[in-house]
Amino acid sequence: MPLLLITSCASVAKYNQQITKLHSVDQLHKDVDVTYRKLQKLHPQLYKYTPKKELDAKFATLKENITEPMTTYAFYEKLTPVVAEVRQGHAGISVPTKKYTRKEDKVLNKLKNEWSYLRFESVEDAVRVKNTLGEDSTMVGSRVVKLGDDSVDDLLKRYKTYFSSDGYNTTFHNKYAAQKLARYYYQDKGRLDSLQVTFSNNDSLYTKVFRRIPRDSTRFPNAKKDSLKDKKRIKKTKEERKLASKKLKKKLKDYHKYGYNYSEKNNNRNLDFIGKDSTVAYMKIRGFSSGDYEAFYEEAFKKIDSAKTKDLIIDLRDNGGGRLVEIHDLYSYLAKEEFKFVEEAEVNTRYPMIKSYMSRAKTVYGAAYESLFVPVIFFKEVFKARKKNGKLVYKFKESNVAEPKENNYKGNVYVLVNGRSFSASSVFSNVVKARKRGIIVGEETGGAYNSTVAGQTKLVRLPNSKLMLYFGLMVLETPYKTEIDGYGVKPDVTITPTLKDRANNYDPELEWILRTVNK
Numbered sequence: 001m002p003l004l005l006i007t008s009c010a011s012v013a014k015y016n017q018q019i020t021k022l023h024s025v026d027q028l029h030k031d032v033d034v035t036y037r038k039l040q041k042l043h044p045q046l047y048k049y050t051p052k053k054e055l056d057a058k059f060a061t062l063k064e065n066i067t068e069p070m071t072t073y074a075f076y077e078k079l080t081p082v083v084a085e086v087r088q089g090h091a092g093i094s095v096p097t098k099k100y101t102r103k104e105d106k107v108l109n110k111l112k113n114e115w116s117y118l119r120f121e122s123v124e125d126a127v128r129v130k131n132t133l134g135e136d137s138t139m140v141g142s143r144v145v146k147l148g149d150d151s152v153d154d155l156l157k158r159y160k161t162y163f164s165s166d167g168y169n170t171t172f173h174n175k176y177a178a179q180k181l182a183r184y185y186y187q188d189k190g191r192l193d194s195l196q197v198t199f200s201n202n203d204s205l206y207t208k209v210f211r212r213i214p215r216d217s218t219r220f221p222n223a224k225k226d227s228l229k230d231k232k233r234i235k236k237t238k239e240e241r242k243l244a245s246k247k248l249k250k251k252l253k254d255y256h257k258y259g260y261n262y263s264e265k266n267n268n269r270n271l272d273f274i275g276k277d278s279t280v281a282y283m284k285i286r287g288f289s290s291g292d293y294e295a296f297y298e299e300a301f302k303k304i305d306s307a308k309t310k311d312l313i314i315d316l317r318d319n320g321g322g323r324l325v326e327i328h329d330l331y332s333y334l335a336k337e338e339f340k341f342v343e344e345a346e347v348n349t350r351y352p353m354i355k356s357y358m359s360r361a362k363t364v365y366g367a368a369y370e371s372l373f374v375p376v377i378f379f380k381e382v383f384k385a386r387k388k389n390g391k392l393v394y395k396f397k398e399s400n401v402a403e404p405k406e407n408n409y410k411g412n413v414y415v416l417v418n419g420r421s422f423s424a425s426s427v428f429s430n431v432v433k434a435r436k437r438g439i440i441v442g443e444e445t446g447g448a449y450n451s452t453v454a455g456q457t458k459l460v461r462l463p464n465s466k467l468m469l470y471f472g473l474m475v476l477e478t479p480y481k482t483e484i485d486g487y488g489v490k491p492d493v494t495i496t497p498t499l500k501d502r503a504n505n506y507d508p509e510l511e512w513i514l515r516t517v518n519k
Helices: 002-020 025-042 052-065 072-084 102-108 152-159 171-179 181-189 238-258 293-306 324-334 352-358 364-381 424-434 499-503 508-518
Strands: 092-094 111-113 119-123 126-131 143-147 194-201 204-214 269-274 280-285 311-315 385-388 391-394 412-417 439-442 452-461 468-476
Touching (some): 119 171, 143 152, 269 293, 412 508, 424 439
16 A cells, blocks of 8 residues: 555656646647648648638647747647637547545545535526535626636637637637636636635725635634534434435436536526416426436426427527437437438548547556457448548438427427537537527527548647547438528527626526517
């Protein structure tokens, strides 16, 4: 055990030294070359939005401007805006963070960062506190003006160069940068024990200092405990224990079905009935990536059918996407006739699943273990790729013509979207709009209408800086296209919330639908 701990501490120290030391110009140039070479080899639509000649020039200029050694993070600030010029939202660079020994982790895990409980959103180009996860709710609605001595506007201007949307879309940038503000700031400044933040509320400025505090503490006073410390615990009967166990199993089953998010303290999917006399079905889907979606949609549409609901609202605002199989399943409940959901995917490799799977290994031993499962994946993939019209394409089950569900919903459909509706959310909205199956309300989606490069993700750890390059391996596109390429799904009814709406707790997009339904 002592030898293991020494080895562990040594590997942590070596890793931290690698990402904080100055890398030579030659090493950094090699990492630039690896980045571009991997993109050229495996990214199926690398030059869709930025022509090859232009992208070649950007990578060449980057190398020319690296004339002195720099740290991993300094290199990240140079490299990631160039990768963002590919203009594919699933392609980017992630920066490695400092590692800690088991002993250090044990101490740190006893603390929580008050700042981490804040959630932000962009409204009228302002960063607003959207939620505090049950902590100090007095901050909700306040605008964030400064982090430490840094203006939030200046920070966001820089952070927005670190990623891209699909194509030339702009609605995604403010939404995403505001949502990820804390993450980018801590990448920038490192792990802080305290942070002074300046807020604005009702034209008045105020500051709060956020600290690392014991995990079991709170801003609110603890409830008074029973003074009878030695109160005898009542033993439960066998039936009571059985009932408690049954309740726990149901709770855990529901958590799985609704995709409960323990850190955000909410469900990934919900169904409620709202509006006049609670006759409108409202389905909020925060993401298509967790939980038992089949069980949820089966249950939800049974309830909608039983209630004989004529109007269904599907809220995809701030939904960053997820599984193709899930959005296909959801649309099959809305379809009125047979449909084709997506085309076969253009790829640059016959084995995108294997490329993605093997790139996840973090160590040599991990790669050796994961390689044991490659034959299974190989036999799943070997007959899926073929040449078509001079391109290599990959067949999905979801690219087949499909039938609607037996209990398909036949009423009116409204889909709520905004700039943070990305990837699978944009694909789903595309099909709904193109097949005239519903009315899209809100603002242009962050994901492109015509296609997105996603499906399977390739990870590449750059050898010297240890930055992680990631990008999609499959072109996901529906059979429905617009003449102007590079923009999101445009709403049928454009509505953008204002700060005044938020201050009055007013949801203009949802209220427009409810007024329309009532008419």
